Structure formats: C-alpha cells, structure tokens
Amino acid sequence: MAEIPPDIFFNSISELNAKLRAKEFSCHELTQAFCDRMERIGPRYNALALSLRKDAITKAKDVDRELKRDRTRGALQGIPYGVKDLLAVKKQPTTWGAKPFATQVFDYDAHVIERLDKVGAILIAKLSMVELAGGGDYRTAAASLTGPGLNPWDRTRWSGGSSSGPGAAVAAGLVTFAIGSETSGSILTPSAFCGLTGLRPTYGLVSRQGAMALSWTLDKLGPLCRSAEDCGLVLHEIAGVDLQDPGSAGRSFNYNPKYNRKPTDITVGYMPVDFEDGAEPSAQPAFRAAFEVIKSQGVTLKEIQLPEFPYGALVGTIIAGEAGSIFEEFIRSGKVDQLADPHQIAGLKAMLDLPSTEYLRAMRVRSLVKAAFHDLFLNCDMVLAPTRLGPANKVAEPLDAPGPPTKSRGGLIPGGNLAGLPAISLPCGFADGLPLGISLLGRPFYENQLIAIGDLFQKQTDWHRRRPPMEG
Amino acid sequence: MRPERRITTYNGRMDISRRQLAGVILAGTAAAQAPPPPTTGQSGNTELESARSARRTAAQIIARVPLPMTTEPAFQFKA
Numbered sequence: 001m002a003e004i005p006p007d008i009f010f011n012s013i014s015e016l017n018a019k020l021r022a023k024e025f026s027c028h029e030l031t032q033a034f035c036d037r038m039e040r041i042g043p044r045y046n047a048l049a050l051s052l053r054k055d056a057i058t059k060a061k062d063v064d065r066e067l068k069r070d071r072t073r074g075a076l077q078g079i080p081y082g083v084k085d086l087l088a089v090k091k092q093p094t095t096w097g098a099k100p101f102a103t104q105v106f107d108y109d110a111h112v113i114e115r116l117d118k119v120g121a122i123l124i125a126k127l128s129m130v131e132l133a134g135g136g137d138y139r140t141a142a143a144s145l146t147g148p149g150l151n152p153w154d155r156t157r158w159s160g161g162s163s164s165g166p167g168a169a170v171a172a173g174l175v176t177f178a179i180g181s182e183t184s185g186s187i188l189t190p191s192a193f194c195g196l197t198g199l200r201p202t203y204g205l206v207s208r209q210g211a212m213a214l215s216w217t218l219d220k221l222g223p224l225c226r227s228a229e230d231c232g233l234v235l236h237e238i239a240g241v242d243l244q245d246p247g248s249a250g251r252s253f254n255y256n257p258k259y260n261r262k263p264t265d266i267t268v269g270y271m272p273v274d275f276e277d278g279a280e281p282s283a284q285p286a287f288r289a290a291f292e293v294i295k296s297q298g299v300t301l302k303e304i305q306l307p308e309f310p311y312g313a314l315v316g317t318i319i320a321g322e323a324g325s326i327f328e329e330f331i332r333s334g335k336v337d338q339l340a341d342p343h344q345i346a347g348l349k350a351m352l353d354l355p356s357t358e359y360l361r362a363m364r365v366r367s368l369v370k371a372a373f374h375d376l377f378l379n380c381d382m383v384l385a386p387t388r389l390g391p392a393n394k395v396a397e398p399l400d401a402p403g404p405p406t407k408s409r410g411g412l413i414p415g416g417n418l419a420g421l422p423a424i425s426l427p428c429g430f431a432d433g434l435p436l437g438i439s440l441l442g443r444p445f446y447e448n449q450l451i452a453i454g455d456l457f458q459k460q461t462d463w464h465r466r467r468p469p470m471e472g
Numbered sequence: 473m474r475p476e477r478r479i480t481t482y483n484g485r486m487d488i489s490r491r492q493l494a495g496v497i498l499a500g501t502a503a504a505q506a507p508p509p510p511t512t513g514q515s516g517n518t519e520l521e522s523a524r525s526a527r528r529t530a531a532q533i534i535a536r537v538p539l540p541m542t543t544e545p546a547f548q549f550k551a
Contacts, residue, residue, distance in 0.1 A: 137523070217546070247548075309537065313530035320527060337516075346519035350527055358531045363545035365537045370546055418546075 110210025127165030192437030203420030204249030286429025321359030324351030
C-alpha cells in the first residue's frame with residue numbers, strides 16, 4: 001500500500017483528483033487513509049457522527065477499476081467527503097443530532113448523496129450537528145447528541161452551528177469537502193469560524209429531498225470546502241432540478257469560470273462601518289485588509305445601506321411557524337424533553353402557541369424584504385461584509401453571552417436567507433489566533449460570479465491554505 | 473433510475489425492518505457527550521415562559537413594520 005503523505009489531507013479537490021488520475025495512489029488507499037484519520041481525529045472535535053468506512057471502501061475500489069480503464073466521471077471522482085447528519089443515508093442511522101432520533105433509519109439516500117454517488121465521490125462519514133439544526137433557538141454549543149462542536153484551531157472554541165461537524169471535519173483535514181445545511185447561518189458561520197470557504201446557494205437550487213426539514217421556505221443545502229473553486233466544483237454536481245423537492249427552483253448550475261464578467265465590470269456594495277470600527281476590535285485589522293484586497297481587484301466599490309428590517313425577529317417567527325408544524329407530534333409526545341438544551345426544548349414548545357396571524361405577518365413582511373434586496377441589487381452586483389463580527393465563541397460560555405461591543409448592524413445572514421440569496425464566506429485572516437471570514441452576497445442564481453470574485457481573492461491571499469495547529 | 477418508492481416531502485419518513493432496527497441500536501452511534509436531559513419542573517417552566525415572552529417581543533417588533541394590505545406572504549406555490 002502506498003503511504004498517503006499528510007499534505008494530501010489538505011489538498012483541494014482538483015489537486016487530489018489529478019493525483020488519483022496520475023495513479024500516485026489508489027482511491028482505495030486514499031479512502032482508507034481518510035477513514036483512519038476521521039475515526040482517529042474526528043472524535044477529538046466531536047465531529048464524527050458515524051463512520052461509513054465499509055461502504056466507502058467498496059465504492060473506492062469501484063473508482064479504482066474505473067480509473068484503470070480511464071473511465072473518468074469528473075472532478076469529484078474518488079474524492080472523500082462527509083455529510084451533516086440531517087441527510088438520509090440508506091439503512092444507516094440519521095440522528096438529526098438529537099437523542100430522540102438516535103435510532104432513526106431511512107431506506108433511501110438523500111438526493112444530493114445520490115448525485116455525488118453518480119460522479120464517484122466517496123462518502124466516508126456522517127458528521128455531527130446541533131440537535132434539530134438548532135431550530136428551537138439553542139443557547140449552548142453542547143446542544144448536540146455528539147457534544148459541543150470543537151474548533152480545530154482551538155478546542156476551547158466552538159466550530160459553529162448548526163453544521164458543526166462539517167466545519168470541524170473539513171478544517172481538520174478529515175474530508176476534502178462536506179455538505180451542510182443553512183436555514184439562517186449554518187453554513188456561513190462554521191465556515192467563518194473554522195477558516196473554510198462555504199457556499200450557501202440560492203433557495204431552491206439544491207434539492208433538499210432526504211434532508212431534515214426545519215423550515216420549508218428557508219432551508220438550503222450547500223458545500224463547505226477549502227476554496228471557492230472547490231465550492232464551484234461541488235455545486236456543479238449537487239445543484240439541479242428535483243421534482244421530489246417542492247421548493248426546487250427548476251434550475252441547474254454549470255461551474256464555468258471562463259464566462260464570468262471581469263472584476264472591472266462588477267460593483268461591490270459595502271457598509272463603511274463594517275470595515276472601519278464596526279466589528280470586534282481584534283477582528284477589525286483583518287476585515288480592513290480583506291476590503292483592500294477586494295478593492296485591488298479593480299471592482300467598483302459603492303457605499304450602500306442594508307434595508308431596515310427586524311431580520312432576527314422575522315427569521316425566528318418564520319422558523320417557529322414552520323418548525324412548530326413539522327415537529328408538532330414530536331413536541332406534543334413529550335419526546336422533546338430528551339433534547340440536550342433546555343432553551344431549545346422551551347423554544348420548540350413555545351412554537352405551538354404561535355398564532356397563524358403572526359406567522360403570516362412575518363411572511364408578508366418577508367415579501368417586502370425580498371423586494372428591498374431586489375432594489376438593492378439594482379445598484380450593485382454583490383454586497384461585501386464580515387460573515388461574523390468576530391471569531392468563534394468560547395465553548396464554555398452561553399452562545400448569547402455578550403461579546404465585545406460592535407457598531408456593525410449585522411443582518412446580512414438572516415436578511416440574505418429571508419430573501420433566498422446566495423452567499424459565499426471566504427477566510428480572510430485571524431483574530432486571537434482564530435479564523436475570520438468575509439462574505440459576498442449576490443442576487444439569485446449569481447453563484448458563478450460570487451465564486452469568481454472569491455477565487456480571485458484566494459489567488460491574492462493564502463488564508464484558505466492555512467491549517468490548524470493539530471497535535472498527533 | 474430512481475427507486476419507485478419516493479416521498480413528496482423532503483424530511484421523509486422512517487421505513488425499516490425490526491431486524492435492521494435492532495442492528496442499528498446495537499451498533500450504536502457516536503458517544504453522547506451532551507449533558508443529561510434536563511428535568512422538567514420549575515426551571516423548565518421558567519424557560520418556557522421566557523421563550524413565549526421572546527415570541528411576543530418578536531411579534532411586537534414585526535408589527536411595527538408598515539405593511540400595505542395588498543402585500544401577500546412570500547410563498548411560492550407551483551402548479
């Protein structure tokens with residue numbers, strides 16, 4: 001067996017695929033090495049929900065047979081990946097990160113897993129998550145069946161939520177990419193906290209068939225990767241029409257960088273306070289430096305104001321209305337009391353009291369939000385802002401503990417989710433030894449252009465290539 | 473080809489034999505490190521009242537947004 005050099009665990013998709021095609025090592029050897037690493041290191045960060053070694057090795061041998069016959073199936077052929085444990089994997093436990101669902105099993109694979117399987121990607125593990133994707137308004141990082149998601153950059157810090165396992169696993173080199181979900185921030189937050197590039201696609205672009213539903217009108221699936229290019233390669237394979245998902249937009253996505261507009265033809269909107277003194281003090285220098293890098297690309301920068309809406313209250317009310325209906329039986333049965341976070345238990349129970357008029361009012365105001373973002377994008381092509389205003393929270397502290405004072409209004413994560421818009425988070429530096437991320441938010445189905453600007457940013461910086469200081 | 477048995481809601485439904493379920497239970501899942509389940513009682517009631525209060529506050533904040541009577545909810549139904 002060829003020995004897999006440690007650098008391989010941090011290779012990009014393209015690098016890894018090229019080495020497989022050049023037969024530097026077999027897919028079997030690669031998969032075995034990733035499975036060993038996942039099982040050895042994954043628990044250190046509470047990132048592993050379930051190893052899928054046996055099936056992964058079988059599929060890896062199939063890929064080796066194909067490569068021997070020079071049968072190629074695209075950039076993801078032979079690439080090890082993981083999925084958040086809210087995606088169904090046939091005949092394997094799908095826990096949704098929650099004790100009451102610890103023995104739940106489905107008899108089919110989620111649509112995205114089927115798609116990735118068809119192009120030869122190798123699913124090696126299910127990855128941990130905040131219980132029920134945190135829909136009941138969780139207040140502790142420990143709100144998970146597998147314990148708090150620990151950050152590979154510093155295990156006293158959170159890896160973010162609710163895609164905690166995907167964030168930690170990609171950052172620690174346990175998989176080359178992972179599939180997470182976002183209702184309001186669950187892809188972008190772990191990406192920023194763990195130093196990853198994460199892409200939240202336009203609502204409806206990626207089928208959610210086989211995923212736990214938290215909010216029918218807000219849920220999205222997307223990739224957490226090392227680079228913008230990797231996000232493009234994964235999205236290319238997982239996006240597309242699916243009649244099994246009522247929210248499917250009926251659109252496909254072709255990752256084709258050469259057809260993008262030049263940066264000089266792009267207008268980037270921003271709020272000055274975000275890059276002056278709006279973020280946490282320790283993070284301000286990194287955000288200012290990132291702003292200068294974007295500026296140096298030759299884009300036109302334009303000051304904007306984010307539309308004024310109570311984004312947090314709207315997202316909370318819409319999730320309450322939809323999750324309250326989805327989990328009604330679970331709540332009424334009393335099984336909800338088995339969850340780990342008392343705040344989340346109470347939040348779920350309180351959902352049953354929500355009057356329909358309040359839910360509908362939130363959805364009507366959401367129409368105004370969508371219209372306001374539509375108008376915003378008449379004046380610019382994308383919006384640049386810090387993904388989060390500082391580095392990852394301390395695991396030991398409540399997630400709502402007051403942090404350093406900030407002047408930025410935030411709102412881009414809930415606002416973008418309410419309007420169903422795509423966003424990409426890019427690693428942009430460090431504060432207190434922890435990664436930070438900046439986000440680009442675009443108009444619907446504008447993923448290619450977001451990836452292009454992200455890719456250019458990553459050609460000028462090396463933040464996305466930094467690795468956590470891991471022992472052993 | 474897709475399997476014929478498909479669901480129309482994306483959170484699906486459970487479908488497993490007793491034998492499979494027994495195997496899964498025995499195999500177990502990742503070690504649970506979360507704190508033990510909270511007890512219901514006075515602290516649970518306090519949390520619940522706090523959650524209800526937060527919902528009421530959110531409703532009051534949303535109610536301050538001027539909303540034309542003609543504005544429809546942001547649903548997107550497809551025929």
